[in-house]
Amino acid sequence: MAKRTTTFEYAPAPESRAIVDIKPSYGLFVNGEFVDGHGKAFKTVNPATEEVLAEIAEADDHDVDLAVKAARRAYDRVWSKMPGSERAKYLYRIARIIAERSRELAVLESIDNGKPIKESRDVDVPIVSAHFFYYAGWADKLKYAGYGEQPLGVAAQIIPWNFPLLMLAWKIAPALACGNTVVLKPAETTPLTALLFAEICQQADLPPGVVNIVTGAGGTGQAMVAHPDVDKVAFTGSTDVGKAIARTIAGTDKRVTLELGGKAANIVFDDAPIDQAVEGIVNGIFFNQGHVCCAGSRLLVQESVAEDVLHRLKRRMATLRLGDPLDKNTDVGAINSAEQLARIRELSAVGEAEGAERWSAPCELPSHGYWFAPTIFTDVTQAHRIAREEVFGPVLSVLTFRTPAEAVAKANNTPYGLSAGIWTDKGSRILKMANQLRAGVVWANTFNKFDPASPFGGYKESGYGREGGRHGLEAYLR
Numbered sequence: 001m002a003k004r005t006t007t008f009e010y011a012p013a014p015e016s017r018a019i020v021d022i023k024p025s026y027g028l029f030v031n032g033e034f035v036d037g038h039g040k041a042f043k044t045v046n047p048a049t050e051e052v053l054a055e056i057a058e059a060d061d062h063d064v065d066l067a068v069k070a071a072r073r074a075y076d077r078v079w080s081k082m083p084g085s086e087r088a089k090y091l092y093r094i095a096r097i098i099a100e101r102s103r104e105l106a107v108l109e110s111i112d113n114g115k116p117i118k119e120s121r122d123v124d125v126p127i128v129s130a131h132f133f134y135y136a137g138w139a140d141k142l143k144y145a146g147y148g149e150q151p152l153g154v155a156a157q158i159i160p161w162n163f164p165l166l167m168l169a170w171k172i173a174p175a176l177a178c179g180n181t182v183v184l185k186p187a188e189t190t191p192l193t194a195l196l197f198a199e200i201c202q203q204a205d206l207p208p209g210v211v212n213i214v215t216g217a218g219g220t221g222q223a224m225v226a227h228p229d230v231d232k233v234a235f236t237g238s239t240d241v242g243k244a245i246a247r248t249i250a251g252t253d254k255r256v257t258l259e260l261g262g263k264a265a266n267i268v269f270d271d272a273p274i275d276q277a278v279e280g281i282v283n284g285i286f287f288n289q290g291h292v293c294c295a296g297s298r299l300l301v302q303e304s305v306a307e308d309v310l311h312r313l314k315r316r317m318a319t320l321r322l323g324d325p326l327d328k329n330t331d332v333g334a335i336n337s338a339e340q341l342a343r344i345r346e347l348s349a350v351g352e353a354e355g356a357e358r359w360s361a362p363c364e365l366p367s368h369g370y371w372f373a374p375t376i377f378t379d380v381t382q383a384h385r386i387a388r389e390e391v392f393g394p395v396l397s398v399l400t401f402r403t404p405a406e407a408v409a410k411a412n413n414t415p416y417g418l419s420a421g422i423w424t425d426k427g428s429r430i431l432k433m434a435n436q437l438r439a440g441v442v443w444a445n446t447f448n449k450f451d452p453a454s455p456f457g458g459y460k461e462s463g464y465g466r467e468g469g470r471h472g473l474e475a476y477l478r
C-alpha cells in the first residue's frame, strides 16, 4: 500500500487470492469445451505487479471460423427453437452461479484488471449477476417488448478491458435471452474472467455452442467482424475501432451496435450541496482509475463556487488510498496496462505544455506495476487537448461557467455524447438542463449509477444502440 501524507494509516486488509485457481495456460472455449488454438499465444499480466498470470491462446481466422460454426449449429438446432421460458432457466442458473462464485470472480477481476477489490466485489460482479437475472426475466416476454420476437442469429461480440465481466454480461445476457448464440472476445489484457465465465457456462449445462469465447487482440476481432456467417456485431471500445468496424460491415446485412468513448461534463451549480458534489466528482473521475467510458472527465463548475469546490476537492483527493487492488481499503488501483499508462502520461504532459495547471494527490506510487496518481488540471480551456480527448485515466479537467446556457454550450462542445452529470438543488433546472444536454445518460445529483433495467448508450461519436433495459432487447431482435 502506498504511503499517504494526510490521514492516519489503515492496517493492510488484503483479500486472499487463494480462492482463484489461475491455470498456466488457457485455450479457446468453442462448442462447450476448451480447445487449443491454431495461432500463437500471448501473456496476460497483473498490472499491479507486472507478474505474468497466464498464457492465452490467440485465435486466428480458422479458430474464429470454428467458433462461428459452433454458434450457428447451436442456433439452428437448439437455442433458437427453445421456448423463451426454457432459455430463461439457463440464464437464471448462470445468474445464480455468478452470485455463488462472486468472490472468486471479483478477486480474479481485480488481479487481471487492476481495479480495487471493493469495486469489483461491490459494483462489477453484483451488477453482472443482476444483468443475467434481469434478462432471464425478459426471455419469455419478448412479445411485450415491442421489437419483434425473432432472434437475429449468431452475434460477434467484442469488449474492452475496463469492465471485463460487466461488459460480457451486457453483451451475452440480452443476446441469449432473445434466442441468439454468441462468439465473444474479451480484451487482450483482461481475458481471465471471460474464461472463468466459460467454466460457469459448463457448470450451468448450457448447450454447447450457445456461448463461445475466443481470445486474442485486434486481428481476432477483425476476423469476427468480417466473418460472412455472423448476423450481428456488438462492439464496446474506442471510437477509432468502432469506425473501422462500421466500414467493414457497410454494404452487408449485418446489424451493429457500437458503444464507444466519451468526454462527459459533470456540471456543478452554485446551489449544489457542495460536499455531496465533491463526492460525485471523485466518483465520476476516479472510480475504476477513470477507465470509464462515461467518466465525468470534464468538471464544469459555476464560477462563484469554483474556489470552494476546488479546495474541498483537493482535500478529499488527498484522502484517496492508492495501492494494492486486493486491499479492501484501496480506492484507486493500478492502470490496466503499460500502453494505457503511457497514453495518460502523454496527454497529461500535453496538458501542462498547453498551459493548464496540474495538481496531483500526494501519494507514493508502488515501485512495480502501472500507476498514476489522481490528478486535476485547472486553467483549462475548451481548446486544450485534455478538455477534448478521452484520457481514460484518473485525470480531471476543470473548467468554469457563469450561466446555465454557457454550461450547456460547453458540455455539448465535444464530438462525444455518452453521459453527463448535473448538481443542483433545483428540480426544474435538472429537467431543463437534461433536455438540452446531448448525452445518452444524464445523472442528477449522483454519478456512475448503473442498473440492468436502465438503458445506456451514446449520441454522436459515442456510438449507436442501447444496452440494458427493455431498449437493450432491440439490438438482438427482428
Ligand code: NAD
Residues within 6 Å of the ligand: 158, 159, 160, 161, 162, 163, 185, 186, 187, 188, 216, 217, 218, 219, 220, 221, 222, 225, 236, 237, 238, 239, 241, 242, 244, 245, 258, 259, 260, 261, 262, 292, 293, 294, 390, 392, 418, 458, 462, 463
Ligand atoms: P479498443 O477499441 O482498442 O479495444 C476494444 C476491443 O476491440 C478489444 O477487445 C480489442 O482487442 C478489439 N479490437 C481492437 N482492434 C480491433 C479491430 N480492428 N477490429 C475488431 N476488434 C478490435 O478499446 P480499449 O482501449 O480496449 O477500450 C477503451 C475504449 O473503450 C475507450 O474509448 C472507452 O471509452 C470505450 N468504452 C466504451 C464503453 C461504452 O459503453 N460506451 C464502455 C467501456 C469502454
